[in-house]
Structures are given as structure tokens and as C-alpha cells.
Amino acid sequence: MAKQLNLLATGQIIPTPLHAEMQRSYLEYAMSVIVGRALPDVRDGLKPVHRRILYAMHELGLTPDRPYRKCARVVGDVLGKYHPHGDQSVYDALVRLVQDFSSRYPLLAGHGNFGSVDNDPPAAMRYTETRLAAIGNEALLSEIGEATVDFIGNFDNSQQEPTVLPAQLPILLLNGCAGIAVGMATNVPPHNLGEVVDGLIALIDRPDLSDEKLWELVPGPDFPTGGEIIGTEGIREAYSTGRGIIPVRGVATIEEMPASRGRRGRTALVVTELPFQVNKASWIEKVAELVNHGRIEGIADLRDESDRDGMRVVVELKRDTNPQDVLSNLYKQTALCTNFGAILLALVDGQPRQLTLREMLHEFISFREQTLTRQYSHELGEAEKRLHIVQGLVASLSQLDAVIEILRNAPDGSSAKISLQERLNISEVQSDAILAMPMRRLTGLERQNLQAELEQLSERIGVLRVLLSDRHELLKALKKDLRTLKRKFADARRTKIVVPRKSRQTTETKERKTDKKTTADNPQQTTDNTQPSEEVTLEFTRRGYVRRLSKSGNKSASGKGNGGSRPDDFVVQLEQTDTTAELIVLTGGGKAYPVKVRDIPPTTGQSRGTPLITLLSSSAQAAAETIVSHFVLPKEPENADLILLSKQGKIKRLPMVELANISGRGLTIIKLKEDDELKYVNLTKSGEHLILATTGGRLLKVEVTEEQFPAMGRATMGVQASRLRRGEQVVGCVTLRPDDSVLLVSGLGYAKRLPENTLRLGNLGDIGTQVMQFTDKTDVLLGMVPARKGEAVILLTNRERVVRSPIDSIRFWGKDGTGDRILQLNADEKIVNVVIGQ
Numbered sequence: 001m002a003k004q005l006n007l008l009a010t011g012q013i014i015p016t017p018l019h020a021e022m023q024r025s026y027l028e029y030a031m032s033v034i035v036g037r038a039l040p041d042v043r044d045g046l047k048p049v050h051r052r053i054l055y056a057m058h059e060l061g062l063t064p065d066r067p068y069r070k071c072a073r074v075v076g077d078v079l080g081k082y083h084p085h086g087d088q089s090v091y092d093a094l095v096r097l098v099q100d101f102s103s104r105y106p107l108l109a110g111h112g113n114f115g116s117v118d119n120d121p122p123a124a125m126r127y128t129e130t131r132l133a134a135i136g137n138e139a140l141l142s143e144i145g146e147a148t149v150d151f152i153g154n155f156d157n158s159q160q161e162p163t164v165l166p167a168q169l170p171i172l173l174l175n176g177c178a179g180i181a182v183g184m185a186t187n188v189p190p191h192n193l194g195e196v197v198d199g200l201i202a203l204i205d206r207p208d209l210s211d212e213k214l215w216e217l218v219p220g221p222d223f224p225t226g227g228e229i230i231g232t233e234g235i236r237e238a239y240s241t242g243r244g245i246i247p248v249r250g251v252a253t254i255e256e257m258p259a260s261r262g263r264r265g266r267t268a269l270v271v272t273e274l275p276f277q278v279n280k281a282s283w284i285e286k287v288a289e290l291v292n293h294g295r296i297e298g299i300a301d302l303r304d305e306s307d308r309d310g311m312r313v314v315v316e317l318k319r320d321t322n323p324q325d326v327l328s329n330l331y332k333q334t335a336l337c338t339n340f341g342a343i344l345l346a347l348v349d350g351q352p353r354q355l356t357l358r359e360m361l362h363e364f365i366s367f368r369e370q371t372l373t374r375q376y377s378h379e380l381g382e383a384e385k386r387l388h389i390v391q392g393l394v395a396s397l398s399q400l401d402a403v404i405e406i407l408r409n410a411p412d413g414s415s416a417k418i419s420l421q422e423r424l425n426i427s428e429v430q431s432d433a434i435l436a437m438p439m440r441r442l443t444g445l446e447r448q449n450l451q452a453e454l455e456q457l458s459e460r461i462g463v464l465r466v467l468l469s470d471r472h473e474l475l476k477a478l479k480k481d482l483r484t485l486k487r488k489f490a491d492a493r494r495t496k497i498v499v500p501r502k503s504r505q506t507t508e509t510k511e512r513k514t515d516k517k518t519t520a521d522n523p524q525q526t527t528d529n530t531q532p533s534e535e536v537t538l539e540f541t542r543r544g545y546v547r548r549l550s551k552s553g554n555k556s557a558s559g560k561g562n563g564g565s566r567p568d569d570f571v572v573q574l575e576q577t578d579t580t581a582e583l584i585v586l587t588g589g590g591k592a593y594p595v596k597v598r599d600i601p602p603t604t605g606q607s608r609g610t611p612l613i614t615l616l617s618s619s620a621q622a623a624a625e626t627i628v629s630h631f632v633l634p635k636e637p638e639n640a641d642l643i644l645l646s647k648q649g650k651i652k653r654l655p656m657v658e659l660a661n662i663s664g665r666g667l668t669i670i671k672l673k674e675d676d677e678l679k680y681v682n683l684t685k686s687g688e689h690l691i692l693a694t695t696g697g698r699l700l701k702v703e704v705t706e707e708q709f710p711a712m713g714r715a716t717m718g719v720q721a722s723r724l725r726r727g728e729q730v731v732g733c734v735t736l737r738p739d740d741s742v743l744l745v746s747g748l749g750y751a752k753r754l755p756e757n758t759l760r761l762g763n764l765g766d767i768g769t770q771v772m773q774f775t776d777k778t779d780v781l782l783g784m785v786p787a788r789k790g791e792a793v794i795l796l797t798n799r800e801r802v803v804r805s806p807i808d809s810i811r812f813w814g815k816d817g818t819g820d821r822i823l824q825l826n827a828d829e830k831i832v833n834v835v836i837g838q
Contacts, residue, residue, distance in 0.1 A: 001759030005237050011195075016815055019042075019497050019568075024068055029182070030181070030182035030183060033182050034181040034182065034184070034347075035347065035350060036048055036103045037179075037181075038180060038181035038186075038189075039179055039181055039184075039186055039345065039346060039347050039352055040172055040178040040186065040347065041172075041346065041347045042172060042175045042178065042346035042347060042348050042353075042355065042360060042363045042367075042662070043167060043363065043364065043367040044140065044165040044166075044167040044171060044174070044616070045163050045170060045171030045172025045174070045177065045346075046165065046171065047093075047169065047173065047177070047179065047268065048083070049078075049083055049085075049089070049090060049093045050084040050085070050093055050097065050107075051165055052078050052080055052081075052083045052091060052099065052161065052163075053090065053094050053108075054097075054107065054108075054132070054136060054140060054141060054165065055073060055075065055082070055141075055144070055161060055162055055165070056077045056078045056081060056082060057130070057131070057132055058132070058137075058144060059077070060073070060074065060077060062074070062130070062131040062132050063131070063132055063137050063202065064109065064131060064132055064134045064137055065134065066131060067131070068109075068110075068111040068129035068130060068131050069129060069130065069131065070124045070125070070126065070128070070129055071091060071094060071125040071126075071128045071129060071130050071232070072125040073092065074089050074130060075087050075091050075094065075125055077614060078090050080256075081154060081158075081159045081161075081778075082154050082155075082159065082161050084155050087125075089342050089441050091125045091390055091637050093777050094108065094130065095110075095114050095115060095122045096679055097136075097376070098110035098114045099114055099115060100222055100224060101116075101117045101225050102178070102224065103224060103225070104175050104190035104191070104192075104193075104222060104224045105133075105135050105173070105175055105489065106133055106135075106136075107132070107133055107136030107140065107171075107195060108130050108132060108133055108136060108558065109130065109131055109132070109133045110128060110129070110130050111128065111129040111130070112127055112128035112729070112765050113127070113128065114128060117225065117274070117279070117280050117282050117311070118214050118279065118281040119279045119282065119359050126480075126535075127444065131163070133500050134488075134489070135169075135485075135488075135505065135544045137732075138168070138485070138488070139167060139168045139169045139171070139485060139489075140165045140166070140167050140171065140401055141165065141166075141310050141370065142168075143166040143168070143375055144162065144166055144696055145378075146160075147374060147375060147377075147379075148166040148374050148375045148378070148379030149163065149164050149165065149166050149371070149374075150162070150163045150164070151163070156341045162199060163317045163816075165365075165639075166371045166375075167364075167367075167368075167487055168481055168482075168485060169193065169196075169197075169482075170196060170200070170360065170361065170364040172188055172346060172360065172364075173188065173191045173196050173360060173361075174193055174196060176188045176189045176190035176191075176221075176743045177346075179791045179805055180801055181352070184345060185343060185532075186345035186346065187340075187341055187342060187343045187744075188342070188343070188344055188345075188346070189223065189238075189246065189276075189340060190219035190221060190222060190223060190224060190276075190344050190766075191218065191220075191221055191227075192222035192224050192490075192491075192493050192494075193485075193486065193490045193491070194486055194490035194491075194639055195217060195218045195219065195222070195493070195635065196218060196361075196484070197215055197482045197485070197490070197778040198217045199217040199218040199357075199361055200361055200364070200365060201439055201482060201483070202214065202217055202363065203358070203361050203362065204365060204475050204478065204479055205398040205514060209363075211239070211240060211358065212642060214239075214357065214361075215235075215236065215239060215357075216356060218357065219232075219235070220232065220235040220246075220495070220497050221235070221246065221250070221340070221342075221495060222493050222494055222643070223275070223276035223494065224276070224494065225274055225276050225277075225278075225494075226246065226251060226273035226494040226495055226496075226629050227248050227249060227250055227270075227273050227274065227275045227276065227495050227496075228249050228250075228251060228495065228496045228497070228498045229246060229247065229248055229495055229496070229498065229500075230247040230248070230249060230272075230337075230498055230500065231247065231461070231499060231500055232497065232499065233496075233809055234339075234342070236264075236344035236734070238344065238357075239356060239358075240356055240358065241342075241354075242343070242344040242345070242346070242354035242356055243342065243343055243354065244341075244342045245339050245340070245342075246339065246340040246341075246342055247337065247338075247339050247340075248275040248276060248333065248338055248339070248340050248495075249275060249336060249337035249338070250271055250273050250274045250275055250278070250336045250337070251271070251272050251273035251332060251496075252269050252270065252271045252272070252315075252327055252330075252336070253269070253270050254267060254268070254269060254270075254323045254327075254389040255267070255268050255269075255270050255274065256268075257314075257411055259314060266300065266316055266318075266319065267287055267316075267317045267321070267323055268314050268315060268316045268317060269314075269315040269323055269326060269327055269330075270313070270314055270315075270317065270788055271311070271312075271313040271336070272309065272310065272311055272312060273311060274285060274300055274335075274336070275335065275336070275337070275338045275340075276340065278305070278335045278338065280306070280311065280313070281304075281333050281337075283334060283336065283434075283708060284302060284304060285332065285418060286315060286334050286335070287299075287302060287315070287334055287467070288712075290304055290333055290334070295333060296326065296330070296333060297321075297326075298317055298318050298321035298322070298325065298326045299315055299316070299317060299318070300316045300317060300318045301314075301315075301316035301324060301445070302314070302315055302316070303316075306752055308353060308661070312644055315330075319789060336526065337544070344356065344357070344360060345632055346360070352432055353406035356525060359426045362563070365478075367708065368478055369471075369474065369475070369487065370479065371477065372467075372474060372477065372478060373468065373474070376464050376467050376468050376474075377468060377823075379464060380461060380464040380465065380468065382463060382466065383457050383460055383461050385429075386457055387454070387458065387461060388427070388429060388430065389429060389430060389433045389459040390453055390457060391430070391454065392426045392427070392429070392430025392431070392433055392434060392456050393428060393430075393433060393434065393437060393441070394447075394450055394454055395424055395430075395451055396420075396424065396426075396434045396437070397441075397442070397447055397450070399424060400442065400730065402423060402424070403420065403424075403434065404593055405490070406420055406423060408418045413435060416435060417431045417432065417435060420434060420435075420653040421486060430679060438512070454782055458617075458736070460597045473652060475666075484706070486638075486639075487685075487686055487706070488686045488687070489522060490600070490639050491639070492636070492639065503557070517684055525747075526557070526787055530773045532588050533578045533579055533580045534578060534579045534595065534814050535550075535576070535577075535578050536548050536549060536550055536574070536577060536578060536579060537549045537574060537576055538551075538574070538575040538576075538577065538583070538597070538600070538632075539571045539574060539603075539609070539685075540571065540572055540573040540574075540612070540630065541569050541570060541571055541572065541608070541609065542569055542570055542572050542835060543568070543569040543611060544612050544613060544627055545608050545609035545611055545612065546609050546610055546611075546612045547608075547609035547610075547613075548597070548600040548601065548602050548610075549602075549603060550602065550608075555791050559648070565733075568610065570794065570802075572836065573630075573767060575631070575632050577597055577632045578597070579597050579598040580597070580598070581597045581604045581633065582594050582595070582596060582597065582633045583595040583600075583613065583630060583632055584630065584631055584632075584633050584659050585615075585616060585627055585629075585630045586627070586628050586629045586630065586669070586678065586681050587625035587627055587628060587678070588623050588626040588627075588628050588678050588679070589624060589626075589672070589677065589678070590644075590646075590664060590669055590670040590671070590677070590678045591625070591666045591667060591668050591669065592659055592662060592669050593616045593617060593662075593664070593665045593666045594633075594662050594663075595615045595616065595665060595669075599615065599630070605802070606822065611624070612627055612630065613623050613627060616666075617664050617665055617666060618696060626677075628678050628679065628680070628681055629680075629681035631683060632661060633656075633660065634656065637655075637656035637657045637659065637660050638657050639656075639685065640655060640684070640685055641653050641654060641655050641656055641683075641684055641685060641704075641709075641711065642655075642682070642683060642684070643678040643680075643681070643682040643683075643684050643690055643704070643709070643733070643735065644669065644670050644678060644680075644681055644718065645678075645681075645682075645692070645721060645730065645733045646676045646678055646679055647672065647676055647679045647729075647730075648673065648675075648676045649720055649721045649722060649724060649730055650668065650670075650672075650676065650717055650718040650719065650720065650721070651709075651718050651719060651720075651721035651764065652709075652712045652716060652717070652718030653684075653704070653709035653710065653711055653712060654669055654670070654711070654712060655711050655713065656683075658713075660715055667714065667741055668714055668715070669714050670714070670716070670717065670718065671715055671716060671717040672717070673717075679730065679733075680730075680732070680733035680837045682733060682734065683735070683737045684704050684735040685704070685832055686704055686705060686706070686738065687703070687704065687705075688703075688704045688735045688737055689702070689703055689704070689736050689737070689738065689756060689761075690703075690709075690734075690735050691699050691705055691732075691733070691734050691735075691736060691742060691756070691759070691784070692704050692721055692722050692726050692730060692732070692768065693726075693730070693731050693732035693733070693742075693744070693781060693782065693783075693784035694722065694724060694725075694729065694730055694731060694768065694769075695728050695729050695776065695780040695781050695782075695815075696728045696770075696780070696781065697744075697770055697771060697772030697773065697780075697781045698722075698767065698768035698770050699742075699754075699759055699764050699767060699768055699769055699771050699783070700721070700722045700766055700767070700768035700772065701756070701759040701760070701761055701769075702761065702763065703760060704735065704765055708764055709764065715820065719764060719765070720764070720765055721764060721765075722764070722766065722767065722768055723764065723765060723766065723767045723768075731780075731781055731782060731783055731784065732783055732784030732785070734784065734785065734786050736756050736786060738756065738757065738758045739756065739757060740786065740787075740788075741753050741754060741755045741756055741786075741787040741812070742754050742784050742785070742786060742787055743758065743784065743785050743786070743787040743793055743807060743810065744771070744772055744781060744782075744783075744784050744819065745783045745784075745785075745793065745795065745822075745831065745834045746772065746774060746777055746779050746780065746781055746782055746818075746831075747778075747780050747781075747782045747830055747831050748774075748775075748776060748779045748820060748821075748830075748831075749795070749821050749823035749824065750774075750775075750779070750819045750821050750822075751793070751805075751810050751819050751820060751821075752772075752811065752812070752813035752817065752818075752819030752820065753787045753807070753810050753811065753812045753813065754771055754811065754812070754813060754814075754815070755812065758814060758815060759771070759815075769815065770815070771815045772818070772819070773818050774818065775818055782831055782834055783833070785834060785835070785836050786836070787807050787810075788807065788836075789807070789808060790807075790808070791806075791807050791836055792804050792805060792806050792807060793805050793807055793834060793835075794834075794835050794836070795822075795831050795833075795834055796827050796831070796832055796833040796834075796835075797822055797825065797830060797831055797832060798829060798830055798831050798832050801824065801829070803822075803823050803824050805823075810822060
């Protein structure tokens with residue numbers, strides 16, 4: 001019989017109390033889950049699986065300008081290199097990075113079925129394709145490298161992976177995060193990029209900024225699905241303590257349904273937005289179940305009319321049912337009103353911490369400062385190395401005869417290297433560079449290039465040393481980067497913050513007291529808050545009249561597109577706004593004038609309205625300025641820009657903030673020559689396409705970017721937009737989104753629609769692409785307007801004839817061809833103007 005092995009006697013087993021071993025092992029397991037899976041890092045806002053997905057895609061080169069690749073390829077790389085877990089868990093994380101209803105700013109772009117708000121599952125990874133989104137590539141991976149962040153070995157030490165990505169934006173706040181660890185959980189709501197950047201810049205400028213001021217800049221979460229946040233108490237509690245309950249409800253409007261099949265019209269509740277993470281299909285099922293069980297009364301029909309343009313759930317009501325009562329029951333008994341439990345928990349220095357909003361922003365600023373310091377230090381080291389080599393090359397070229405003599409007489413390379421160091425008093429690195437220098441470097445042009453490179457390196461080294469030695473300059477660079485990213489990626493807030501009446505009255509009382517105190521301190525300052533705000537519709541006609549119509553009371557009596565009694569005066573623009581807004585009017589002389597909406601007289605009946613020129617300052621009326629454009633000043637003007645184009649083809653991009661708080665005397669927005677005038681004005685933002693049209697039938701498409709359209713001040717003239725042939729003029733300038741189209745109309749009545757994507761991208765100053773052919777040599781391209789569905793193009797002739805043609809009836813053509821003739825002209829008749837009618 002075999003002798004038993006006594007392990008206790010050999011010392012290979014260490015006796016340990018069971019409860020101590022369980023405690024130690026469980027804590028190790030808990031921390032591994034907390035750090036390695038469930039909680040995001042406060043610096044880049046990512047969990048390890050998300051960070052590994054993004055880094056693997058960066059290594060695969062899946063940038064926004066490259067084609068999509070199969071998700072299965074990405075998941076395979078992540079599993080094989082960095083994340084040895086289940087493929088489905090990695091794919092689920094990838095899918096959420098693509099879904100625009102899950103992430104406020106999706107970090108990945110997808111091609112294929114990635115699920116829906118109805119909780120439909122995504123297609124299998126072998127069918128879907130993905131690549132990095134622009135914001136994910138630029139804000140997280142553009143500075144990746146061992147010079148900026150630390151790298152560690154992967155699970156088998158065969159690859160290196162970053163411990164954190166060099167985030168340029170606080171992704172944790174922008175996209176939010178949800179995760180359940182062992183004994184703790186996180187649930188960070190998403191926020192608006194523009195607001196968060198404003199908060200960061202304010203904290204950089206004033207680290208002691210009060211919470212109230214910070215909460216004004218970052219008023220609350222901004223969910224990707226919209227909705228409404230009720231009250232600010234939950235938001236303030238979450239921002240000040242790290243935990244809070246934020247009530248969120250969907251958006252529902254009351255509509256009158258048209259009568260059909262002999263039935264009278266009914267009232268309906270139309271739900272267009274649901275709270276964040278509420279499943280639309282499940283919500284509809286819940287409502288139907290409550291109706292069937294008699295817990296909600298007054299609902300006659302329930303149907304989902306949602307499509308690719310947006311959500312629309314129609315709750316049709318029975319006759320004599322109070323819509324507000326039904327809506328109140330839906331809020332109480334369904335997920336149309338729900339609570340978002342905010343828990344601002346994240347990893348700080350590898351440890352979980354519950355943070356306030358201020359602490360989250362400070363942690364990101366500190367991390368960004370460290371990243372920039374490492375990046376600039378590395379760049380400085382590389383620049384100094386290169387400068388040292390270039391100085392040696394320049395020195396050798398200045399003593400070229402001596403260098404040639406040394407090389408001719410040296411028996412070998414080592415001897416030549418030593419002789420160069422002694423003779424020219426240079427280092428070993430410089431002598432190696434001289435010996436490796438090709439013969440073409442001896443030419444005069446190469447000498448000039450080396451001298452230019454020497455000057456550039458010296459200048460850049462000086463800048464880097466200032467940035468590294470002066471924290472103030474470093475923070476200025478940080479703020480500049482933040483503003484650039486805000487211009488590129490910021491958008492309007494989707495979630496409204498609704499203050500209940502009781503809270504609103506309290507707030508208004510405080511503001512009134514503040515206003516009285518301010519007025520008492522400043523007797524010259526007056527407030528204009530006595531008049532109540534009213535929603536209105538502004539109608540602008542072709543002949544320069546404006547009609548102010550109450551949204552609730554007066555409907556336009558002008559008929560379809562006709563703003564007055566004259567047939568050639570019709571509505572060309574509508575604006576939905578309120579009486580607290582400000583209208584900006586731009587004139588051909590290159591000036592901007594403000595008009596308060598409340599100062600526009602209300603219009604009733606068949607009145608033509610008020611001439612817009614009479615609402616401007618007396619100086620504008622005396623100069624008989626021609627009105628070129630008008631628009632309501634946005635609530636956040638920093639998120640939009642203007643493209644200004646003159647008659648002679650000078651173009652420039654003007655930030656909208658230049659038009660905020662201008663006086664009634666007006667403001668010059670572009671410098672013009674004596675024989676030039678402002679011709680076209682377009683509201684735009686980065687990423688849109690600007691299209692210019694000339695009488696010769698050529699179009700030039702240019703992408704609105706910082707490189708093509710750098711922001712210019714008011715006193716500048718701009719640059720040349722396009723090369724014009726002799727006798728050619730610019731006849732159109734529009735900004736479009738990708739996949740839009742334009743309508744082209746010639747002087748003899750030919751028209752065609754042209755998809756925007758058929759035009760190749762060019763640069764300012766190019767000659768453009770020929771897209772319109774003419775059957776008659778006297779014919780020219782007369783106008784170009786955006787081709788939007790449901791609108792009509794209105795043609796005016798020199799015989800005062802007005803012809804209206806639906807845009808949908810005009811066919812699409814390619815770049816070749818004359819188009820269809822939509823108007824037969826009489827003898828000596830020609831088209832003089834092309835406009836879009838409402």
C-alpha cells in the first residue's frame with residue numbers, strides 16, 4: 001500500500017482561517033470587477049472594454065475617412081489582443097457606442113442594423129460594419145502614443161495597450177455611463193457638449209467660481225432622446241453631492257385629428273419624445289394593457305406612426321374626453337414620466353469615488369493639463385534633436401569645401417567622422433547626419449529648405465518652452481483646443497428643463513429683487529422685462545414687408561404664400577419665435593441692424609404688414625439700404641456662424657457672436673470696395689457644404705471647415721470665392737447638409753434638380769464643375785436655391801408674370817443635360833428672379 005504524503009509536515013500548506021481567506025479573496029474579486037470592468041475612469045470616461053474597442057479600431061486604421069469594416073473583424077481583434085472575454089459582451093459594448101439613442105455623442109459610426117429605441121436587437125456582427133466617428137477619433141485618439149499616456153502589457157504581455165486614452169473632452173459627462181460593480185454602482189447622465197465646454201473654460205479662468213454660476217453654464221443633463229426634466233432640485237442635489245433623483249418625462253402635444261369617412265375629427269395626444277432608456281414598444285404595450293383593464297379611460301385608439309424622421313405615437317381620444325386628464329394619467333401610471341437616479345461615481349487614481357460636478361470637471365482639467373505637458377515635452381525633445389542635426393547640416397554647407405576635402409582624403413568612414421568632429425567642432429550625431437546626407441542636399445534650393453526648417457524649429461521650440469514654463473500659456477492652449485472642438489461638434493440642447501409654476505414664481509421673485517437692486521445702483525440702466533413673452537410667427541414677403549402674427553390667435557389670412565394684395569408679393573420666409581427675441585437685418589452695404597420682435601407691430605386681416613426698412617435706424621433709412629437677409633438671433637450665437645458673399649465674389653466666415661448686443665445704429669460686418677455690395681448670407685456650422693453657382697452654369701462645392709473658412713473679424717474683406725470667367729457672375733450661394741439637393745433655373749426657363757453628392761469637393765478659389773448645359777448661347781444660369789420637398793419655386797419675369805412650380809415636380813438630372821423646361825416665355829420675356837415660396 002502506498003505511503004500517504006504528509007503535506008503539512010513539508011510546509012507546503014499554510015493553515016489560514018476560512019473567514020479571513022474568504023474576506024481577502026472576495027475583496028480582490030470585488031476590486032478587479034470595479035477597476036477592470038464595471039466603473040469608468042474619470043479621465044477619459046471609458047470602461048476598459050470601451051477603451052480597448054476604440055484603441056483596436058485605431059490600430060486597424062478605421063478613421064472617419066476610411067471605409068467601414070465588419071464588426072466581426074473589430075471584435076476579433078479586441079478579443080485576441082486585449083479583452084479575453086465573451087465575444088457577445090464586446091459586441092454589445094460596441095453597439096452601444098454606435099447607437100445615437102444610447103450615446104449623446106456616439107464615438108463610433110455604424111453601417112447596418114444596430115438596433116432601435118424599440119429594443120430591437122442589432123444584426124449579427126458578421127453583417128454590421130463600423131468605423132470611428134469624427135468626435136471619437138479626434139477627441140480621444142488623435143494624440144494617442146507613449147509620449148502622452150502610459151501603456152501596459154496586455155493579458156499575455158504580447159501587446160501594449162493604453163491605461164487611459166488622451167481625451168480632449170470629458171466623455172464621462174458628455175455620454176454618461178451606467179455600471180453595476182460589487183457593492184456600488186454608477187449612473188452618470190449625458191450632457192451637452194457646448195455647455196460642458198463653457199463650464200470647463202469658466203473653471204479654468206476662475207477656479208473659485210461659485211456653484212450657482214457653474215450650474216448656470218451647465219444647467220442639467222441633456223439626454224439623446226430629448227424629453228423634459230421637471231424642476232432643478234434633483235439636478236442641484238446630484239451636482240452638489242454626487243447623487244440625486246432627476247424626474248424626466250416625455251414630450252406630448254395635443255392635436256386635432258382631421259375628420260375622415262364621415263367621422264368627426266377627434267383630439268389626440270401625440271408623443272414625440274420619450275424619457276431616456278424607455279423602450280417605446282414596451283411603453284405602448286403598457287398603455288394598451290392599462291386601457292384594456294380600465295385603469296386609463298378616454299383612449300379610443302393607439303398607434304405608432306414613427307419613421308426614420310422621428311418618433312410619433314398617436315393616442316387618439318374619445319369625444320368629450322379631457323386631454324389633460326389622460327396625459328396626467330399617462331404620466332402617473334406609465335414610464336412617460338420616470339426618475340433618473342444620478343450617481344456620479346468614477347475611478348480616480350484607481351479608486352472608486354463619488355464626485356460632484358465641480359470635482360469631475362477639475363479632475364478632467366488636471367488630466368488634460370498633464371497630457372498636454374507630456375505631449376509638449378516630447379515634442380520639445382524631438383524638435384531639439386532635429387534642430388541639433390539641422391544646425392550641423394547648415395554648418396557643413398557653409399564650409400562645403402572643407403567637408404569635401406575631408407571626405408576625399410579620409411581612408412574610411414570612421415576617420416572621416418572623427419575629422420569632421422574636430423575640424424567643424426560638431427557632435428557625433430551631427431557628423432553622422434553629414435555623412436548620411438545625399439548629394440542633392442548640396443543644391444541651392446535644399447540649402448534654403450534647411451535654413452527655413454532651422455527657423456521654424458527655433459520658433460516652435462521657443463513656443464514649446466513658453467508653454468511648458470508658463471502655466472497660464474498652457475491653460476490658454478487648453479482653452480483654445482476646447483473652443484475648437486466645441487465649434488466642430490457642439491449642437492443644440494435636446495432636453496428641456498421645465499421649472500414648475502411654484503418654483504418659477506420663486507425664481508422670478510428673486511430675479512425681480514435683483515433687477516430692482518441693479519436699477520437702484522445704476523439709474524441709467526432700465527429693464528425690458530415688464531412685457532410678457534408671446535409666441536409669434538413672422539412672415540417676410542418678397543417686397544420687404546414683415547407680418548407679425550400671434551401663434552395662438554391670428555392665422556395668416558394671406559393664403560398660400562401670398563402676403564398681400566399684389567400677386568408679385570408673397571411670403572418667402574417664416575420664423576417661429578417669441579417677442580423676447582431679436583431680429584438681425586443685414587443690408588447690401590455690409591451692415592447689421594437689430595430689431596426687437598416686440599417692436600414689430602402685430603398684423604391682422606389682409607394687411608400687407610410693415611415695411612421692414614422702416615423698423616431700422618434712421619441712418620439705414622436715409623442711406624436707402626437694400627435688405628439682403630434677416631434672421632432671428634439664436635439663443636446660443638456661439639454655436640453658429642455666417643457665410644458672407646459679396647457681388648464681386650469676396651467671401652468670409654463671421655462668428656455669430658459678433659452680432660450679439662449690437663446697438664440700434666448698426667454694425668459693419670464686412671469691408672467692401674466702393675463698387676461692391678453684400679449679396680448672399682448663409683447661416684452655417686462646421687461640416688456643412690457651401691455651394692456657389694455662376695451664370696456660366698458652374699458649381700463649386702466647398703466644405704465648411706476651419707482650414708477653408710477661418711473665422712474673420714468684422715473689419716476684413718474676405719478672400720476670393722471662385723475664379724470667374726469674363727462676364728461671369730455669382731448667382732447663388734447656399735449651405736447644405738450631405739444628401740441634400742439644389743434646384744438650378746436658367747434664364748430661358750429650364751430647370752433641374754441636382755443631388756449635392758454628385759459634386760466633388762473643391763477649395764476656395766477653384767473654378768468649379770460645369771453642371772448646366774444651354775441650348776441657346778444667350779441662356780445663362782439665373783438662380784440656384786435649395787430643393788426641399790413640399791416647397792415651391794416661384795419665377796418672376798420682366799413682364800411681371802409670377803409662375804409657381806412645385807419643386808417635387810421637377811426631375812433630378814446629372815451634371816450633363818439642360819433640364820426640363822418649366823416655363824414657356826413670350827417674345828422679349830425673360831426670367832429676372834428665382835425665389836422659394838412658402
